[in-house]
Amino acid sequence: MKRLAVPLLLLAAACGGAKPVTSTTQTSSQSQTRLADAESRAVALLRAGDLEGAARQYDEAARIAASVENADAVAANSINQSIVYQWMGRDADARDALSRVLDDPRRPFSERRRLQAELRRAIVELALQNPVTAATYAERAASRCPDFSCEHGATILNVQAQLALEKSEPQNAEVLAEKAGARARSRSDRAETANALRLLGKARRAQGNASGAIQPLEQALAIDRELADPRKILADLTELSLASSAAGNKQAARDYYDRAVTVSRAVRDTRGLAEMEAQLRRP
Helix, strand or coil: CCCCCCCCCCECCECCCCCCCCCCCCCCHHHHHHHHHHHHHHHHHHHCCCHHHHHHHHHHHHHHHHHCCCHHHHHHHHHHHHHHHHHCCCHHHHHHHCHHHHCCCCCCCCHHHHHHHHHHHHHHHHHCCCHHHHHHHHHHHHHCCHHHCCCCHHHHHHHHHHHHHHCCCHHHHHHHHHHHHHHHHHCCCHHHHHHHHHHHHHHHHHCCCHHHHHHHHHHHHHHHHHHCCHHHHHHHHHHHHHHHHHCCCHHHHHHHHHHHHHHHHHCCCHHHHHHHHHHHHCC
């Protein structure tokens, strides 16, 4: 298994094979050096698989940025810290990391950074099983992206698709996932394309079309393997096991399950393993 990819905002929770969110240069030379060093250490620790260390360094970078009123760097490092905390299964800490951006209306954050933080907060709230709060932040992000034409349009649509699934509206989720996929492909955004395909598969399975869920899920898995994103691979394998079981292919379901267990243990994702097993035990 390849090492963890450096976090890109929203996951690419969002993620995989991409550069971290970067900030503009606004500080003095000395402070900028300290800030750049902290950010570089965070990236190096992340590549080495030391998530705890990376989270501390992103926190240090945000602190340095705040001390010299570099709002863009405060936002970028807070968002990256949130992503890392969520990878660690520390969803509450992931939410708290965003407070520097979302709870400080006086700091001059750009519209782009506020949108990114709101969208990241929506993703965290979904993980915390707070769909109402997640919807509120998703709506705020969408209001900054008219007609989903901004760089994060596909991510917003994917979050809305997930929210539709949470509300037991799989038909609406399928439509939103298809729109998200089209938007992502128009920008050559493979990570969000894979997210859309995974959500499409989940939406189809939720409508009783397990056989129709297999193809998009296999396509999502192929992309995530190219991106070397173990957490997305785990999600794909889990969904493929569930869809295969629902379609009556017990052997395929077992094969995907075994592969998912291997990936989960390799990345020490005990929470993901527990969630997967709970899902697979459901009737």
